[in-house]
Amino acid sequence: MKRSLFALLIGAVGFAASLNAQTNPDGTADTGDAHDGQKLATVESPARVAERLQWWSDARFGMFIHWGLYAQDGCFWKGKDGKTEHMMRHLQIPIAEYEKIATEFNPVKFNADEWVRIAKEAGMKYLVITTKHHDGFAMFNSPSNDYNIVKRTPWKRDPIKELAEACRKHGLKLGVYYSLGRDWHDPDVPTSVKADGSRRSNTWDFPDEDKKDFAKYFERKVKPQVEELLTQYGPIGVMWFDTPEKISKAQSQELLHLIHRLQSDCIVNARIGNRLGDYAVQEQKIPEGGDPQPWETCMTLNGHWGYKKDDEKWKPTEVLIRNLIDIASKGGNFLLNVGPTGEGIIPAPSVQHLREVGAWMKINGAAIHGTTASPLGKLDWGRCTKKVSPQTTTLYLHVFNWPKDGKLIVPGVPGLVESAGLLADGKGLKTVVTPDGLVISVPAAAPDKISSTVVLKIKGPLPTQRSGAALQSN
Ligand code: JFZ
16 A cells, blocks of 8 residues: 555644543543543545545444453452453452463353344444453454463354454444553553552562563564454454553554554554544543544443443433434444453343334434534534535434424524425425524424434535534533
8 A cells, every 4th residue: 555654754734632531430540541532643644544434434333342351250250349341450360360260261152143233233333342451361363372262261262253254244344452551461561650540550460560561562462463353354444452551652653554554444543542543532421522533432331341240320222322413413433332241142231222222223324324513503402413415415403302382493504495304204394494593393293202303405515514523512
């Protein structure tokens, strides 16, 4: 590929930053990690980046999967509550002990086809699965490092291979999560000390910080494993890195170069570190004004990423659907997480919630997939997404609060109305221009209590196209 890293030397295009505090589900303060919410540097031409991101932007909705040894007993170990997928660190479990979990890890109910179908039926277009979390255990066949699911478990299978096949079959893209700067199994990963004084590396097995050399770990483990991920499974849609921590700029660049040498179309998230990557990550929250650069919010269905057996605090379906709409109206992607069990199944409440989202998507998916950010200002009754063609601008009006008087007022609609109708039944609706805005006459009852879509078609492109930047402020 011609796009080269030489472009690195040419100026970087700046984007508006949006910095926000972050908290882990376990309450630990990952607050304001420098790699999140930051301006990304443009390494390639914006056109090339946009081209690579096209399918991903159109997708708008994906499934995040956190699956690892911590799931074996739902983040408990020897009866002790390990709190989250960070169980190994929270309980300071020695490597020799943690490794024993692998000898019992036997997810006999795992069915890649079923996982992919659950995602597909929810209206999701891609998945991102943890191939190595902070515990350092590879959930894929890793010839370079035998601490992996094929070598160390009685199950001996490679779930990434099976998921790649199922994704191909069902037309979804496969992305892989890789914990970059944290690896509690490797002796060479130095500790980063957080603002709250907590240390994020394995200080119980490897207390001597002076002996740790990130470069050794990077060469020995990261580079070979990233290469494996990009050569063993066909096209990888997204490399989703986490926790860049101590990685240097040169190392982030080298890694990016390695990825694009192997798969030039592979999208990389910003957690490759040092302001590189194609899109920004937001965790557990939706930025108020969106973000003009490509962005994705990742979020849990309950309060945990990994399977936590005593967590029953599920987000209501209404919240999930409205979050998806809110994110799409601000030009972002929604990566919604499931935490499969040690047996290899996605917990029933997760499946149920995703089914309900899927039922909504079946009717309203056209108002999400392939849309871009709202061109309208703040709307009292809900949100807006749009699709643009040379002849017509389609506005999807997502009505959360159905008007009691049968009049939906859309302020600031420019141009000539071509048609208005309900997405649910295709029936046309009457419109009239008033000083308050366009008034659409809608039936008394909302087709959907969570959100109903009114499709408004306007002649030609909108006069003021403000791409990306969300104009909604709530
Ligand atoms: C990380 C992991 O530690 C966690 O286990 C999970 O995988 C999640 C998706 O990512 O947690 C983070 C990382 C970065 C921030 C917050 C939580 N951050 O930048 O605010």
